[in-house]
Amino acid sequence: MRGDILHTAFASAICGVLFHLLVLALPFEFELVMFHFMATYVVASVGYTFTLMQVYGMTFLGALGRVALSSVIFNAATLSSIAIYRLFFHRCRNIPGPVLARLTRFYAMYQTAKEMTYFKELDKMHQKYGDFVRVGPRDVSVMRKEALPLVYGPKTECRKATWYGQQGHNPKKLSLSMLRDKKLYRLRRRAWDRGLSMKALASYETRIKANVEKFISQIQKRSGEGIDATAWSMLYSFDIMGDVGFSKDFENLSSGTEHPAIKVLHDHVKILATLVTVPWLLNMFASIPGAGSQFAIFFKICADQLDAKVKGWSGEKQPEDVMSWLLKAVKENDVSAAPSREALEDDCRVLIIAGSDTKATALACLLYYLAKYPRVQKKLQALIGEAMLGGYSEWSYTKVKSVTYLDDIINETLRLKPPFMVLPPRETPPQGMHIGDTYIPGNTNVYVAPILIHRDPRWWKEPEEFLPERWGELRAEMHTDEAPYIPFNSGLHSCPGQNLAIVSLRYLVSSVVQNFDIEFAPGETGETFDKDFEDTALMKLPPLKLRFVKRG
Numbered sequence: 001m002r003g004d005i006l007h008t009a010f011a012s013a014i015c016g017v018l019f020h021l022l023v024l025a026l027p028f029e030f031e032l033v034m035f036h037f038m039a040t041y042v043v044a045s046v047g048y049t050f051t052l053m054q055v056y057g058m059t060f061l062g063a064l065g066r067v068a069l070s071s072v073i074f075n076a077a078t079l080s081s082i083a084i085y086r087l088f089f090h091r092c093r094n095i096p097g098p099v100l101a102r103l104t105r106f107y108a109m110y111q112t113a114k115e116m117t118y119f120k121e122l123d124k125m126h127q128k129y130g131d132f133v134r135v136g137p138r139d140v141s142v143m144r145k146e147a148l149p150l151v152y153g154p155k156t157e158c159r160k161a162t163w164y165g166q167q168g169h170n171p172k173k174l175s176l177s178m179l180r181d182k183k184l185y186r187l188r189r190r191a192w193d194r195g196l197s198m199k200a201l202a203s204y205e206t207r208i209k210a211n212v213e214k215f216i217s218q219i220q221k222r223s224g225e226g227i228d229a230t231a232w233s234m235l236y237s238f239d240i241m242g243d244v245g246f247s248k249d250f251e252n253l254s255s256g257t258e259h260p261a262i263k264v265l266h267d268h269v270k271i272l273a274t275l276v277t278v279p280w281l282l283n284m285f286a287s288i289p290g291a292g293s294q295f296a297i298f299f300k301i302c303a304d305q306l307d308a309k310v311k312g313w314s315g316e317k318q319p320e321d322v323m324s325w326l327l328k329a330v331k332e333n334d335v336s337a338a339p340s341r342e343a344l345e346d347d348c349r350v351l352i353i354a355g356s357d358t359k360a361t362a363l364a365c366l367l368y369y370l371a372k373y374p375r376v377q378k379k380l381q382a383l384i385g386e387a388m389l390g391g392y393s394e395w396s397y398t399k400v401k402s403v404t405y406l407d408d409i410i411n412e413t414l415r416l417k418p419p420f421m422v423l424p425p426r427e428t429p430p431q432g433m434h435i436g437d438t439y440i441p442g443n444t445n446v447y448v449a450p451i452l453i454h455r456d457p458r459w460w461k462e463p464e465e466f467l468p469e470r471w472g473e474l475r476a477e478m479h480t481d482e483a484p485y486i487p488f489n490s491g492l493h494s495c496p497g498q499n500l501a502i503v504s505l506r507y508l509v510s511s512v513v514q515n516f517d518i519e520f521a522p523g524e525t526g527e528t529f530d531k532d533f534e535d536t537a538l539m540k541l542p543p544l545k546l547r548f549v550k551r552g
């Protein structure tokens with residue numbers, strides 16, 4: 001009996017190590033099949049229990065105990081083998097980083113969950129270990145300017161990492177943003193680019209202006225009292241997304257309340273941001289029936305929007321919103337068409353999330369800076385006044401565009417507060433690559449954090465100062481063009497909504513400052529807003545009480 005147990009323990013340990021070696025030799029990424037592996041593991045354990053009972057005549061409890069022993073020893077051996085490999089033999093072993101990070105991505109999960117400020121953890125690690133830090137077993141965070149074109153630029157040899165596999169791996173069911181295959185991505189991207197081109201945007205402008213008017217009328221009603229700029233920026237941004245994305249009024253601005261679709265995401269964003277640090281875990285979690293039930297309402301709203309669009313749009317007239325452009329591609333069997341209903345629904349979800357949260361963050365931060373720096377606000381008001389001498393009745397987008405100082409303010413806001421604080425990772429090509437003089441091995445996930453690289457004194461003079469002039473008259477003197485700046489990402493996967501974001505910001509900010517002086521509400525210093533934002537994949541802002549005082 002004792003011999004049997006020792007024999008089982010020994011065999012299980014050997015199997016554990018062999019299993020790890022087998023995983024290393026696989027020609028594909030094991031995390032892609034993690035869910036299948038877990039399911040097979042459970043089935044194999046049940047099968048083993050029955051075999052012990054049927055073939056070896058063991059009692060149920062005896063068989064269960066033996067399987068549990070095997071399982072514990074198998075797992076311990078596998079994990080020990082993984083740990084030894086990752087610490088001493090892994091291709092990334094020469095890149096410095098905390099021991100726990102070198103061992104497991106669960107360390108990044110812990111660092112994220114602790115205070116939801118992973119970028120601060122990254123900052124600390126860079127200060128301790130240098131420009132290249134191993135932040136996971138095969139994950140490296142880089143603080144080098146030359147990394148931007150090499151990792152994200154148009155000619156990069158890197159591709160989207162398994163981070164993008166969090167919702168599954170079947171490209172036929174995924175949204176544009178989760179597609180890892182560059183060829184498929186390029187094709188699908190065409191439909192998005194049509195829907196968000198400058199020409200298409202021109203056709204959305206009247207609706208953007210209508211939302212600006214709603215925003216103004218709402219703050220006018222509350223003129224003098226403090227309103228939460230974080231919340232109202234979200235309401236504006238969401239309504240623009242509804243109008244431009246779906247030709248639908250989601251009535252956030254008129255009701256003054258957040259739509260349930262975005263509310264459910266905001267309520268659960270911390271869980272998502274924590275789980276996504278270990279993408280296979282999120283993928284597995286999502287594969288468990290009923291596990292994502294809290295998001296059901298969001299999924300249903302997106303599916304309903306899609307149904308309404310499919311029903312309401314004949315396909316003959318010119319598309320009037322982004323979703324119709326995507327549907328047009330489907331109707332015409334274009335190469336850029338989403339290949340399935342699931343993919344279209346996922347596109348809807350991406351449009352709603354990417355199209356609202358980021359823009360809202362940028363707007364709230366911009367309003368904060370205007371309140372904090374009256375000098376900048378006054379200068380902007382004066383320049384807009386000069387461009388439209390007759391006041392707000394003369395407002396025109398062409399004239400707003402001529403006020404380049406507004407763009408300088410937008411750029412400076414996105415420099416200090418990029419909504420994507422840490423860009424999702426890219427995987428290096430199999431042969432690896434050099435960033436400067438450092439070799440990054442193949443199939444390694446590389447991270448760049450705009451929030452850190454945008455404030456690095458090696459490239460940015462007075463990096464912590466809000467100084468829009470660095471984009472204008474001080475541009476040459478402050479070497480702005482040579483500094484790394486990547487709020488919208490770059491290259492193939494750069495943000496397709498960049499123009500829409502800029503247009504919506506120009507519309508709203510120019511109109512607001514023409515009508516109001518912006519200041520902190522009594523009791524508000526802006527300090528909490530400035531310091532206590534969270535990193536929940538996107539930036540999550542605290543409330544900000546501002547007063548909009550009607551100008552004479």
Ligand code: HEM
Nearest residue numbers: 177354355358359362420424487488489493495496497501
């Ligand atoms: C200030 C506002 C915005 C910022 C800073 C921003 C930033 C970004 C960044 C950094 C990415 C790349 C993410 C990645 O590498 O996976 C991205 C992707 C994306 N953005 Fe934006 N975005 C903004 C507004 C918008 C808007 C208004 C839309 C509306 C349609 C939009 C739609 C998208 C989509 C669909 C993607 C996925 C593209 C891909 O994965 O290749 N974004 N955005």
